[in-house]
Amino acid sequence: MRQFVILGHDAPTTPDFPLDDITGGAGRLDVLCRCVNSAFFLSHDIREDVRVHLVLADEFTVTFEGSDLRRLNPDERSTAALIRNALDEREEAIGHMPVESSPGVSLTRRGFEPVLEDVAAESTVVQLHEDGEPVVDVSPPENPAFVLSDHHNFEADEADLLADAADHRVRLGPERLHADHAITVAQNYLDTGGYESY
Amino acid sequence: MRQFVILGHDAPTTPDFPLDDITGGAGRLDVLCRCVNSAFFLSHDIREDVRVHLVLADEFTVTFEGSDLRRLNPDERSTAALIRNALDEREEAIGHMPVESSPGVSLTRRGFEPVLEDVAAESTVVQLHEDGEPVVDVSPPENPAFVLSDHHNFEADEADLLADAADHRVRLGPERLHADHAITVAQNYLDTGGYESY
Numbered sequence: 114m115r116q117f118v119i120l121g122h123d124a125p126t127t128p129d130f131p132l133d134d135i136t137g138g139a140g141r142l143d144v145l146c147r148c149v150n151s152a153f154f155l156s157h158d159i160r161e162d163v164r165v166h167l168v169l170a171d172e173f174t175v176t177f178e179g180s181d182l183r184r185l186n187p188d189e190r191s192t193a194a195l196i197r198n199a200l201d202e203r204e205e206a207i208g209h210m211p212v213e214s215s216p217g218v219s220l221t222r223r224g225f226e227p228v229l230e231d232v233a234a235e236s237t238v239v240q241l242h243e244d245g246e247p248v249v250d251v252s253p254p255e256n257p258a259f260v261l262s263d264h265h266n267f268e269a270d271e272a273d274l275l276a277d278a279a280d281h282r283v284r285l286g287p288e289r290l291h292a293d294h295a296i297t298v299a300q301n302y303l304d305t306g307g308y309e310s311y
Numbered sequence: 312m313r314q315f316v317i318l319g320h321d322a323p324t325t326p327d328f329p330l331d332d333i334t335g336g337a338g339r340l341d342v343l344c345r346c347v348n349s350a351f352f353l354s355h356d357i358r359e360d361v362r363v364h365l366v367l368a369d370e371f372t373v374t375f376e377g378s379d380l381r382r383l384n385p386d387e388r389s390t391a392a393l394i395r396n397a398l399d400e401r402e403e404a405i406g407h408m409p410v411e412s413s414p415g416v417s418l419t420r421r422g423f424e425p426v427l428e429d430v431a432a433e434s435t436v437v438q439l440h441e442d443g444e445p446v447v448d449v450s451p452p453e454n455p456a457f458v459l460s461d462h463h464n465f466e467a468d469e470a471d472l473l474a475d476a477a478d479h480r481v482r483l484g485p486e487r488l489h490a491d492h493a494i495t496v497a498q499n500y501l502d503t504g505g506y507e508s509y
Contacts, residue, residue, distance in 0.1 A: 133331055136386045143386040147345075151495075156487035187489065188334045188341040189387050247509035286502045287509060289354035291385065297349075297488075297495040304484040308506050311445035311485060 115303060116164045116236050116258040117296055119148045120225060122265045124169040128200040135193045140170075144263045146192035147293035149177055151300070154187055160300075166232070167196065171224035173206065175199045182217030225271055232258045233278045240279035241295055248283040248299075253307050259299050261292040313501060314362045314434050314456035315494055317346045318423060320463045322367040326398040333391045338368075342461045344390035345491035347375055349498070352385055358498075364430070365394065369422035371404065373397045380415030423469055430456045431476045438477035439493055446481040446497075451505050457497050459490040 123140030130139035135146070145167045152165045163179040175196050177185070185192065199214040206212045209227060211219040232238065237254035241261065260275050267275065276282075285298045305311060321338030328337035333344065343365045350363045361377040373394050375383070383390065397412040404410050407425060409417040430436065435452035439459065458473050465473065474480075483496045503509060 133388075136384065136389070147348075147385075150345075151492065154489055154492070156489055158487075186334065187345075190331075191334070249503075249506050249509070284509060286499050288502050289356075290499075291352055291354055294349065294352070294495045294498075297492045298499045300492075301484050301488075301496045301499075304486050305447070308447050311447070311482060 114162055114164060114236070114256050115160075115300070116166070116232055116256075117148065117152050118166045118168065118225075118228060118232055118258065118260045119145055119292055120168045120171075120260075120262045120267070120271065121145045122170065122263055122268075124167070124263070125200065126170050126172045127203070128197045130197065132190050132193055132197070135189060139193065141264055142193050142196065143189050144292060145196070146189040147291075148261070148296055149185070149192050150187050150189075151293040151296035153177065153179055153182065153185060159185065166228050168223075168225050168228055169200075172222070173200070173203060174221050174223045174228050176211065176219050176221065178217045178219070180217070184215055185217070226274055229260065229274055229278050237280045238275075238278045240275050240282045241285060242282045243284055243289065245282040245284040248285050248302055249308055251281055251283050251307065253303050254280070257303065259296065261295055263292060312360055312362060312434070312454050313358075313498070314364070314430055314454075315346065315350050316364045316366065316423075316426060316430055316456065316458045317343055317490055318366045318369075318458075318460045318465070318469065319343045320368065320461055320466075322365070322461070323398065324368050324370045325401070326395045328395065330388050330391055330395070333387060337391065339462055340391050340394065341387050342490060343394070344387040345489075346459070346494055347383070347390050348385050348387075349491040349494035351375065351377055351380065351383060357383065364426050366421075366423050366426055367398075370420070371398065371401060372419050372421045372426050374409065374417050374419065376415045376417070378415070382413055383415070424472055427458065427472055427476050435478045436473075436476045437497075438473050438480045439483060440480045441482055441487065443480035443482040446483050446500055447506055449479055449481050449505065451501050452478070455501065457494065459493055461490060
């Protein structure tokens with residue numbers, strides 16, 4: 114199982130945003146939608162062994178479960194609609210119990226810390242960092258979890274939590290990448306067994 | 312200079328498509344928009360040494376020039392608007408002379424064959440192919456040009472043209488990727504000097 118946690122600092126926590134303005138009115142939800150695309154899509158296929166957690170403003174988390182996913186399309190707008198549908202269930206999301214809003218998409222009332230705790234309990238947490246070890250020198254873990262931030266940097270307390278939880282600190286290359294591009298590169302790194310097996 | 316040529320088989324050739332329905336009404340223009348994003352964006356930066364050619368239904372080509380680009384945003388909708396603006400100039404695009412519609416974005420009346428000829432004259436053409444050599448075993452060329460297709464496979468005549476023009480035939484990994492993800496992986500391969508230099 115490959116997991117990706119993405120922090121959406123400006124993301125909406127209510128469903129009253131317009132699908133025609135997801136970059137502005139919905140707090141750069143476009144960034145999170147592209148992350149979902151990068152995590153799941155293969156050409157004419159969906160990666161079933163992937164789980165994605167979008168942490169919305171440290172208040173709610175929308176989780177996409179590859180093995181159960183239906184109705185996911187590659188474009189930003191339709192993914193934003195799935196997130197909006199999940200937020201429609203926010204009154205039902207009590208404690209840490211998930212509410213499924215469509216097949217493979219569920220909402221929980223959790224911020225970053227509890228999500229990271231749950232993920233770290235079952236995965237090898239990989240932190241992407243410009244001072245990290247070159248990823249080519251690190252063997253891919255069996256159950257990796259990559260934690261990424263949206264268009265903002267991690268805040269200090271988030272960075273501390275992540276540093277504590279991380280088993281590896283790696284860099285993907287000499288350039289700083291958008292979160293969705295980093296996910297695509299990480300998937301290719303995992304697909305090729307750390308660039309060893311084609 | 313890194314170049315990317317992407318064939319949009321169902322792409323519009325007139326500007327009368329709705330920005331709210333670029334997946335349907337605009338012939339999967341979302342695919343091409345994501346390719347532009349993958350080719351140009353770094354975190355808080357744009358790659359200036361990149362040129363992208365979107366070949367629209369083998370009739371027009373919209374070219375994005377990294378060194379001149381302004382007004383490019385990461386989301387699909389705003390990139391679709393730049394393409395629509397370019398198609399607004401289609402009456403002015405005569406012969407192979409480009410018409411600039413916004414800084415760094417221009418339209419030419421060219422299909423795949425003349426675009427490929429022009430690109431091949433100044434670049435090392437790299438074909439992505441599932442039976443190609445593992446990209447990790449190929450040193451990155453100085454001026455590479457990657458040629459990709461949208462959500463459809465190359466048609467037989469396109470595949471023949473490409474096979475004739477290609478200097479290398481490589482595969483990026485064991486999985487078949489969306490075109491935009493392939494561009495992201497290719498950029499990382501080039502950034503890292505073929506996974507040698509971090």
